Amino acid sequence: MNDFAPASPPGIEHDDHLLAAWAAEVAGNLLVEVRGQGLEGKELKDAGDRAAHELLMELLAQHRPGDAVLSEEGKDDKRRLDADRVWIVDPLDGTREFSEPPREDWAVHVALWTRAAGDLAAGAVAQPGLATTFHTGAPPVVPDSTAARPRIAVSRTRPPAFVEALAAEIGADLVPMGSAGAKVISVVRDVTDAYVHAGGQYEWDSAAPVAVARAAGLHTSRIDGSPLVYNQDDVLLPDLVVCRPELAEPILAFIREHGTD
Ligand SMILES: Nc1ncnc2c1ncn2[C@@H]1O[C@H](COP(=O)(O)O)[C@@H](OP(=O)(O)O)[C@H]1O
Ligand SMILES: [Mg+2]
DSSP: OOSOOOOOOTTTTTOHHHHHHHHHHHHHHHHHHHHTSSOOHHHHHHHHHHHHHHHHHHHHHHHOTTOEEEETTSOOOGGGGGOSEEEEEEEEESHHHHTSTTOOOOEEEEEEEETTTTEEEEEEEEEGGGTEEEETTSOOOOOOOOOSSOEEEEESSOOOTHHHHHHHHHTOEEEEESOHHHHHHHHHTTSOSEEEEOSOOBHHHHHHHHHHHHHTTOEEEOTTSOOOOOSOSSOBOOOEEEEOHHHHHHHHHHHHHHTTO
């Protein structure tokens, strides 16, 4: 059990958007505490992953006892495949960057998939480094782009090789950054204009950020243009494009034409 027992705000019993936002935020606050405890490296990563996972499991069990949960840090209980409601959580996305203070590119992801929607129905991305939680209950408004050239967010440590050629083709600049959530949120915030990833990722890495991005009116898809589908038996969801709507066609056209090799 965590000692961390935040008071729950009104509304969360009936509003999944608010529950997602609150749960992500309190897990983010806990991670800030963990980061201040003097741990380093693997110890800090493991402590963060574990603390945020346990807190989210407790909060979801307490406030949505009938729902299934898929967490990066938990065992995959396949009963979720028959469930009507499944929370898809990444307790600490950007674990590497979390362990490198004062980096801000790490996040907590809480999303809800429902059978009724056949899709994501709510989502929240807490980015404690920005002291902000982005969520579908109050979808962020994407500002007009301030960039003369499009900026493409890519993984700091595993950027897909083809993205350099893509950037050259569409006259874009690459912006390396950790955390899938932070990269999607960078598009929402007009820090970048697109996030392109390939080569490996799981449902929890993108579910909550994609829910927020869609609510904000951004394009979200696989790199072949097909929809991102969640709560699958195999949770591998290795690639995605999140971008301003006007960039979707040039990016997808480049990938259609040149592939990813
Ligand atoms: N090739 C790959 N295979 C598996 N997971 C990957 C991956 N590339 C990125 N990811 C996951 O996607 C998240 C963002 O990665 P990156 O910062 O490199 O863009 C990280 O999540 P976690 O930090 O939750 O493990 C990372 O593990
Ligand atoms: Mg992750």
